[in-house]
Amino acid sequence: MESIKDLVSEKKEEMFSPAVNLCSFVSSSAYDTAWLALIPDPARPGQPLFRQCLEWIMEEQKEEGFWGEGGSIECLPASLACMVALQTWEVGPCNVGRGLAFVHANVEKLLREEDGAFPRWFCIVFPAMVELAQAKGLNVLPDGLTDVVASIFHQRERFLEMEASSCEAYHPPLLAYLEALPPSYGHIGHEIILQNQNKDGSLFQSPSATAHAFMVTGNEGFKLYLESMVQRCGHGGVPPFYPVDEELIKLSIVDRLERLGLSEHFSEEIEDVLFHVYMNWTVQEEEEDKKERSTLVPIHLYKDSLAFRLLRMHGYRVSPRRFCWFLQHEDITSYIEENYNCLLSTLLNVYRATEVTFLGENELEEARSFSRTLLERGLTMKMRRIIEHQLALPWLARLDHLEHRDSIEGSKSNDYLWMGKACHYRISCLNDDKLLQLAMENYTLRQSIFKNELEEVTRYIETLDDNHISKVVIGGTGPLVSWPSPPYLGLAFKSLFARLVPGK
Structure with a gap:
């Protein structure tokens, strides 16, 4: 009981204290954090603007070598983006090597598991990260994947052409993927980007798109949004959306x-x-x-x-x-x-x-x-x-x-x-x-209480005679319930009786 009380007090302080930073509850996005790590400092172009994001990438690589969530295609764009950030600033060669080893060993399995049914977001983001990684001199795709990768690139072009479809408005708009849009999509001028800037300074509340928008335009509003987010999150990683709800x-x-x-x-x-x-x-x-x-x-x-x-x-x-x-x-x-x-x-x-x-x-x-x-x-x-x-x-x-x-x-x-x-x-x-x-401790405690109650009921049932029919009178109103003598029915009745008539 004391252990439960201590844990309850601790979790109340962590989750419901007025001083708690709810932004810290949202898991960081390795993909978006990598894009912030790519931003050069305007005052010192040879240094990253958000060094804490770069450090987060080096610290948060999983033991297997990937970033993000393993077991699905979700980790592929995140891992590629993180390796690009490290390669850009020429840091973490061991991290990059482990990342490449993971991609080479798993990319084919992860891609073929989708059986060609790749979601829209992946068809937009993954090709862009492959192109960016290759531009940085990273050989990220092993031999034997030409057909699968070509299919993904083809689907990207199809999605870009379908921008004006009837349901497009309910997807994140293509400008929310600004950092991943290929040259074939056409030139996106500063004016168009700034027209879509939110009141909070972001581009569709997307850290990665806003990071790229700042690198393209140098707009101070984008920079203030990014700085505010990094400061609020406090640990180097940033969420996939900001501000959080x-x-x-x-x-x-x-x-x-x-x-x-x-x-x-x-x-x-x-x-x-x-x-x-x-x-x-x-x-x-x-x-x-x-x-x-x-x-x-x-x-x-x-x-x-x-x-x-x-x-x-x-x-x-x-x-x-x-x-x-x-x-x-x-x-x-x-x-x-x-x-x-x-x-x-x-x-x-x-x-x-x-x-x-x-x-x-x-x-x-x-x-x-x-x-x-x-x-x-x-x-x-x-x-x-x-x-x-x-x-x-x-x-x-x-x-x-x-x-x-x-x-x-x-x-x-x-x-x-x-x-x-x-x-x-x-x-x-x-x-x-x-x-x-x-x-688990709370469940175990309840289980022990239920076990003790069941033992009490069992002892009570054992005191009953061997009659095949038992009648129980509640409140003097006459026979209310009768059941054959099998114990499980007696158990059921006793439980109900104990709830209806405490102390009986």
């Missing part, structure tokens, strides 16, 4: 605590988060900034469905329209259907939100059917286990204690929220080792 981080923490069975230890903190989210919802205007909504549909839908479910589960009156808005836009639903493989975590959140449906809420029924259909298509992908579990067992038929155990055991199998521009958006504290330790 702090409200979404808090909601994700609440959801994680509940799934791990820890909500009882953080009840005040959870209620405080949900109250503030609800107050923001009630004062928020219905129409959001069109440009922001159009380029961040997955993020909006993920957050809205998560907030809806948590608020409704905690007794708040919220309308399904707060997250079913996507059903009213045919172009958005078409975009989701065409790109469902990159949106599985968002679709899973939508499906979970529809579990708290009241009679007559047709929008929720429609959202449930829509999300279930697309999730069933995703059963062959990375999230197979969690999707199968979600679809197979109705929410009301689940046992909380077993759900908590399942979340603990599967904590590393689905640690991301959604796919960003070049990597998945992850919140590192959701799978923090101490949080998982707390969850």
Whole structure:
């Protein structure tokens, strides 16, 4: 018990203290950090502007030799970008050597596993990183990959030509990939870049695109954005998006605590988060900034469905329209259907939100059917286990204690929220080792309590006579329940009896 109390106090301080830097909870993007490391200092062109980013790259290389997340094509552009940054400043030759060894040993397997179905972001970013690495004298592609690589380059050209398609607005726009656009796309002048600069100084809130925009234009607004981000993050690595949505981080923490069975230890903190989210919802205007909504549909839908479910589960009156808005836009639903493989975590959140449906809420029924259909298509992908579990067992038929155990055991199998521009958006504290330790100790404690209760019930059952029919009277109202003598029915009744009549 003391260990649990100490861990609870420690995690409360780390996750809910007013002084906590929520930006530090978002896992760093090796790809974006590499682009900041490439920026030369205007005052000293022979030195990097953000040396801490370069140091982060050298420190955060995985033991196997890659950067980013291993086991998928996601690590390839990140690893190439990091090697380019190190090669540019002529540092970390051992890191570069290990990186090249990993790429040579794994690139063919990772690419062929996709069976030619490469996502849009990869077809834009990977060819650009290959070209950049080769320009720096790095031989990153082994022999025997000509057909696969040529296919990816061909798909890049096709995506660039399809920029004006009907659903294009719901992807990150091509200018958000400014650093990866090839010369064949055409010259992008300073004026066009500056026209797309956000009020916060960024280019579509993308650190990598903003880094390249600053190197091209020298605009002071881009520089101030990058400096502010590096200072706020504090450890050298930068997130895939900035600024981060702090409200979404808090909601994700609440959801994680509940799934791990820890909500009882953080009840005040959870209620405080949900109250503030609800107050923001009630004062928020219905129409959001069109440009922001159009380029961040997955993020909006993920957050809205998560907030809806948590608020409704905690007794708040919220309308399904707060997250079913996507059903009213045919172009958005078409975009989701065409790109469902990159949106599985968002679709899973939508499906979970529809579990708290009241009679007559047709929008929720429609959202449930829509999300279930697309999730069933995703059963062959990375999230197979969690999707199968979600679809197979109705929410009301689940046992909380077993759900908590399942979340603990599967904590590393689905640690991301959604796919960003070049990597998945992850919140590192959701799978923090101490949080998982707390969850396991709390689960073990509960298990011991249940075991003791079961032993008490068993002893009680053993005191009963051998009659085949037993009758129990509650409150003097006459026979309420009768059951045959098999012990498991007696156990079930005794558990219910103990809850209804404490002390009996």
